[in-house]
Amino acid sequence: MNPAVFEIGKFARLTVIWLSIIFGAVWAACWAVGVFAPALINASGMPTETASLASEVLRALVPVVAVAVFIPINAMFMVLCERRALALFTVRKGPNRVGPDGLLQTAADAVKLLFKEDITPHGADAVMFTAAPIIFFAPSIIGVLPLLAAASGNHELFRSVNLPTGIFYVLAIASIPVVGIVMGGWASNNKYSLVGALRSAAQAISYEIPLVLSIVAVCLMAGTLDVVKIADQQKDSLLSWNIFGGGALLPYVNLVVAGLQGNNEQVQAIMQHFQAQPLGPFAAVLMVVCCIIFFGIYITGACAEVNRIPFDLPEAESELVSGYNTEYSGIKFAIFFLAEFTNLFVVCSIASIMFLGGGHAPLPGLEQGFTEMLGGILKQLPGSKEIFSPGWLINSLVNPSTVSQAFWIILKTYSLVIFAILIRATLPRFRIDQLMAFGWKRLIPLSLILLIALTYLRELV
Amino acid sequence: MFGLVGRAVESLYYVCVGLWTVAKHTGRAPITKEFPDTMPDLPGAFRGRLALAVNPETSEHLCISCRQCERVCPDKCIDITAHKSPETGKLELIDFKIDHGLCMFCGLCTEVCPTTCIINTNDFEMSDYSREALIYDLKKLTLTQDESAHYFSKKYLPIPKPKPKPAPKPAAAAAKPADGVAAPAKPAPPAAKPAEGAAAAKSAPAATDKPAGDAAATKPTAEKKADDSKDSEKEKAAPEPSAAEGKAEPDKTEG
Amino acid sequence: MAPEKIEALTSTRLKTDEMIINMGPQHPATHGVLRLLLTLDGEFVKHVEPVVGHLHRAQEWQGQNRTWFQYQALIDRVDYLSGMFTSWAMARAAEKVDGCQVPLRGEYMRVIVSEMNRITSHLLWLGTYGIDLGAMFGFPFYPFREREKLLDLLEAISGQRMMFNYIRIGGVQSEAPPGWFAKVSEFVKEFPDRVDEYEAILTNNPIFIKRTKGVGILKKQLALDYGVTGPSLRASGVPLDLRKTKPYSVYDRLKFEVPIHEGDGDTFDRYVLRVKEMRESNEILRQCLEQIPGGTADELRERRKACNSCGKADCSNCGGDLMIMAKKQNAGLRIKAGEGFDAIESPRGILGCYIISTGGDTAYRFKWRNPSFCNLAALPDLLIDHPIADIMAIFGSIDVILPDVDR
Ligand code: SF4
């Protein structure tokens, strides 16, 4: 067999194994805290008041547990995934020594990093130096919370973190890490770090604007800031995804389908609807174009936001040694590293929720079919009411709609992550002035124009 | 305006071409070799660790102590100890040291050696815990007969002509060839068997040789006068030892 | 507000301090151990002071204290990316002093191995240039992959991957192993496709163009003043390539172009020029493989077996065709008294070697003219008023190798 196919197979296997470990662990932890423990408490015969209070508290803890379990393992997987994918792109094999087929490489790396000496450079501001990684890392934990609700298909355990202004909150939080970078760069007492930190500040400010504008465009189309609602609006099919105009093309496709099926009544009805909007078709096509460009802008801005190539100027290795984290070592460096990859994951999941239909399948019927099938299988199981029976266990563990949604969102998010890796493998890095010029002279005007256009087009469709 | 849009589209196109070129590489077989598992296929000319070959056919040691290699070495990392045998008046090799920590593997010594005795092997894994351990002595340097045969064929070297047979020795002297040469250097009093070197070391029927072989392997000291049982083998085939012959003083240099 | 007023305001109230940054000798991107003392105004370079000599190994002195034969093994280390060229320069100078003629097959072998070496050198440059520009994780591996193949071939013929010690005074050291020529021509066939791939990734990439076009412009006159040579000079519009202007060895029998860029060259032109040069080298290789007298090593061996003129059927060292001074190829090599200079075109520029011999087995005086040293001299002028990020783009583009600077 072609060895390349073999390597791709290995990569796929590794991804599947890691992802099942990650999400299995997360869900197991959530279930233990949010379902099993309250059930145990209820069954233990405590006073009802205490029991319900305790279960409430436990349920409220679920999102926190989920994030706390998820972030470290996920970052480990992403580092490994990045290294293996880069290896694939560069005709190598990548790390394949630790554990079966290199599965545990990053776990070993993490352990190594934790045991490294933690150095505070001479003349550094020790307090700031220590606080910087924490400030850098904390937002990525807080920021994921609202996304959990959207990602799990508004599962009841995560409903509490679904804010009405969810996406706004996420964006606000996402701009905090730069403070950590500037603090770290300043406190290191190193000129390279300082330059890196200042670059990072400038870059974050410039690229936040197009990033936010592209998100605003989506919110404009959706008419809400609630991530769960935004995701739900895109549930019909590929065409109702926000990247394809949020359903702008849907009536026309329906028309064509109806025409093909020879359903004259429907055709008539739709045509009547169009007569009111003669410019509708053009507007719809333009809108799709606008949305695709917005998606591009979002990806660009997100790359800049999380300091990925081609916007990795804050840590440009060939210029600034390692930028703001030059002086960091041991666990502090590990935290920086962890946060970087978590941030990448967060922006990718925002993209898949906002633009790519969240947890919904690209084709209609796929999701429903799967849910029904799984539900049918679950119904076969005996004793589904009795607490602690195997049936109860499985029913409380497996929620068909959540499983389906989680599957799709994982698929979309990691595809975006791999796309980011592909970009990393290809593009060289911008220069700081070019970066600024590109941000201010190209992206921001472009996104403003498109935003205005979108506002009008929305009316015309 | 249109120029701008055109340029943007063009840029995007070229970025996509680049991305596609990189993505295409996913479908190619990896070029990495998993080193400790699959050893690299090194060419015969590869200049790795130095070693002293024995005659692949007769298993006699090829070095004639001519010191050519010692003199040519730019790093002065070869140290030969030889002396003129009082009995035969010929040069005999007592010890041969190469400091691999100093050697730069230029291969000059192998080029000048008149008997193709010193050769570069394909071995490159020599890491050790101390610098002293990198100084290889005669015993560590000498290859077995099989290895010699392997390298002679790999490097397309002509097989050296066997040296003239030594006169039969008294059995007592033959019993202790404390030369530091391991198995293949066994000076069996009958004519050396051509193709059996290593195998013979294990299953040699000759009772006198068995303990001698073990002693040589475990105690590579080079001081006894019993050496001469061995060395007369090595001398006759010296094509141009005239330059080195002059300084046959034992222990001329010390590293 | 009037411009002068703005000027006055910014220069008095917004006065900023200049920052002095020490780039190197331990810096991930200074290609070795160059130390640049940068005076920065914000991110812009105001003054540069290159500090060289961290890798000084007294190569010339060593040449005067070692025999010719021994020194040949050392000079590959002068410029470790193109060891064939340093050996060749010295061999040519010594041959000139001695007045001997290298056999034709030997000359062809020299051209073949050194053009291969030129490609490896340019490939390494291409990969590291990608790193300098931040294309750090994917692109550099592709040139290195081809370089690896060439190094394997060079290893098979010379014994080592970088310290070849293959070109000797009087010829080349040994005949190629069986099948070597076939592998080379296989490489020659597939290499242009690979270059196309590199170009697909870099040449038209908008970011790459932005980073390199108009950056680090080396004026023709400045280049001539500093004695810049090699691709950097040719990218500035001076058609100086010793292979063409003063053909040595068998270059006059080969058809090839010397790529020139008209006008003052910037970083991008130097990149394009090197890529073109790789293609040309490949073309030279192809022609050499066709023209080499005696054919491939295997054919030669057959012929030798048939005629049996040199006595030994597959003698690898006497190689009547490869090496004139077979007898002298030993520790006692002597060069006739006299002095001489000869230069060749190395991947980095004109590499010259000056020798005074008194007839003994060591040289009386050695002097190297290293292209990297002269090219580096132009660097400070190129860097002024560029931001930090361009330092590596410019420094990388003039392709300096530090051991060659410091010797
Ligand atoms: S390879 Fe070179 S340095 Fe090493 S021992 Fe032989 S001559 Fe000396």
Ligand code: SF4
């Ligand atoms: S025979 Fe070879 S190995 Fe022995 S001393 Fe002479 S040159 Fe050195």
